[in-house]
Amino acid sequence: MPIHSFPTTRFTAATAPGGLPLLGHAPALLRRPFDFVAGLAAHGDLVRLRLGPLDAYVACHPELVRRLLDEDHAHDGGGPAPDSAPEAPGDGLAACPATAHRRRQRMLQPAFHRARLPGYAAMTAEEIAGTTAPWRDGDVIDVPAAMYRLTTAVTARCLFAGHDRAGALPGQASMDAIVRGAGRRVMMPLPGAGRLPTPGNRRYRRARQDLREVTGRLIADYRADGTDHHDLLSVLLGAVDEDGQGLSDAEIHDQVVTFLLAGTETTAATLSWAWTLLAANPAVRERLHAELDTVLDGRPARHDDLPALPLTARIVSETLRLYPPVWLLSRTLTADTRLGGHRVPAGATVLVSPYLLHRRADVFPCPGRFDPDRWLTTARPAAGTYAPFGLGARSCLGDTFGTTEAVLAIATIAARWTITPTPGRPVRPVRGLSLSPRPFTATLTRR
Template identity: 40%
Template sequence: MAISSAVRDQSPPRLKGRAVIGNTWEFKQDRLALFSRTFEQCGDLGAYKVAGQYMYLANSVELVHEILIKNGAAFEKTERFRAFGRPLLGDGLLTASNEVHKRNRRIIQPRFRTAAVKTSVDVAARVAGEVAGAWSEGQVVDVRREMVKVVLGVVGRNLFSRDILGEADELGNALTDAIHGFDSQASALIPLTIEWPTPANLRYRRAIERLERSFHAFLAERRAQADRPDDWLNLLMEARHEDGTPLSDRQIRDEALNMFMPGHETTATALTWSLHLLAKHPDCYARLLAEVDEVLGDRPVVLDDLPRLPYTLQVFKEAMRLYPPVYYFSRQATREVEVLGHRLPAGATVVFSPYVLHRRADYYPDPERFDPDRFAPEREEQLPRHAYLPFGAGHRVCIGNHHALLNGHVVLAALAQRVGLANLPGHTPVTDPMVTLRPKDGLPMRVTRRAPAPATARPVAAEGCPFRAESD
């Protein structure tokens, strides 16, 4: 669209920074504080400077709509994200250009939405039970590590029909190294491609090799099977382009890792913060335990139970409001764009921070307070559209959003049946904002075994189950 002369001089306000380096040091040391300060001092759209480039923080529902919905075609994933994410994620949905993303999502999404939802519930309940079953009374466990194990187990079975709990620690470490490597490159003052033999790059390359080794072994094993299970890997193997040709092995590899890495990392992080917040708020924890005991007793959770466990889902959603795993993401303008009276030049990088957006008091009164009832159905309906952004928005909204909510809902319920978890006295987790918003150095918590509740009746199929196949 043409930019009028009246708008051309209305560039967004800029945050003050140091000479030459701008706000780069703040970004490296405390990017959550930098995002918050940019909003506080510059308003809904403000700029900060990192590595010689101005970044525009957009922090209102109106800007989310204008940039990600109305003008979504004019914004791509940033060149830096795509360059440094490609060694790990290839040209999968997360890193692909808009054109490739649209084509590939059209192939994958219809089947992904309906892929074994009931089976996913059964798998999540079973894996959570297996992991929690190994904890003993009074044991201190690193909940972050254990939730990675749970979600890797769930994703491994859904994606590959493989029990990978035995190698969950090794794969989890590889994924952590990959995340560190990507973050180190993407946030560097002087970015170096993966070919440079820096310590971070060497770890990144080893992590990618470890993940690819597992994937190619899984794929070779699958190709040798006459009777293939109906899982996400099979979905990719059976997918066809519009001309009828199948996806190449490289495309299958890219999309599988795009499901595997973000799918485990974000859900495990959200579950970790959920359990910390429950332990910090005993009244909320007691309410969740009472709901689970009343509905489930000592039997496994099944799909039709989920509408009868609303508070459990509210807890998970509120934890993702306060600690959104993807706490920031960015887009790059492919042309000059006018946004609500401001001019964004071609090449401008626009940053969205769900962490800061979710703390706007006009959207969420008393925003620092943990209050799962914000997501009771009648209150959630009153939220402004796009005020809740844990999965992004627009044509590149996370394809796995429904599965993430499903798995979080089920795992919290399955854990609540078996154990209680308490924060250690004197230990306060510190956020470690890298690619995702992990707690720094894990999250130690103490286990209390729970006696099985009295058995309840089998569930009656409920109308409107929120995890049946649905569209955005």
């Protein structure tokens, strides 16, 4: 079997301490995943974990991460439990094998071409304004739930602009069941555990079936209509590869589910974290308000405003650094490989954590501090150091769409409202597919 090598002379390797008999490091990863993963860099550049009967290797050094993800000939998508139940996106762009991924990525790139962004931004601005219109001064809201409703409306509009979207999508409880169920499967240390008849697994399977039925109806409606609605579903239906072959209904379904999950959960989490960070840093919030008062004067933000909102954009970048929505990535090696000069066998899982990378003090001084101005001098961070949407061939196609949506949402909302989290209960992350905060409330104050 061939040995693939990523040349290096300086990487160190170690086994993480504290593994338990039989279970290894799985309990620590499940109980306190963020602290556990962030602390691995102190042990080496390539750190071996034992997850039940499986081994996994965490790439902790940015240069090692860059070479691993950019030179993707020796690995494929995968996870600690490759024979567990399928993930929510099924065979979507986020989870399909490398051979299928290259074809589908080329077919789907036109959906996120820069020329389409102004149109998506216009839809986004309308949905933000409509979703926040019922807010009243003094209201107390569940912030993650409110941001989730907002991003669901935006994503549904950009996916299905030609459809009456009211009631077309599953409810938040179903979407939560999918996101949390998929998160458990990504981190599941024991093969087959996703098929056990637990309440969580049953909710997950029911929610996946509901979502499949909804997207199936929408695909059928669009095929029958035959009109280009200039939305994402129209692009999927019209996409063809170099041989002139289009996507099957099953492939389109999987891409729709991938876009729907990525477009709602990740951006909602980013917005929720942003409000907590701004509330804890009033000096930054005052500067944000000054920028928005100058540029917007109370009106909703538009795509044309983006160049005039540099602080707002830096706030999004810094929020994504501290709380990257895609906080843990996994790859399965397809051949015996040398990572940083250390042999890792074919079939092994290699994990990459943007959460860990973003908290390296040698890359980001005072990494725990919320400092949007660090991006004044770090506009283009070195490859492998900043990866809120992944890296390499599998980085998110919709990253610019997501950041644009977040900037427009923060600008439009902060221009009119101050969001103050209820004191007394720290906002903590929830273990799952994305780095989302636990539910928390906040008071709205009209500016």
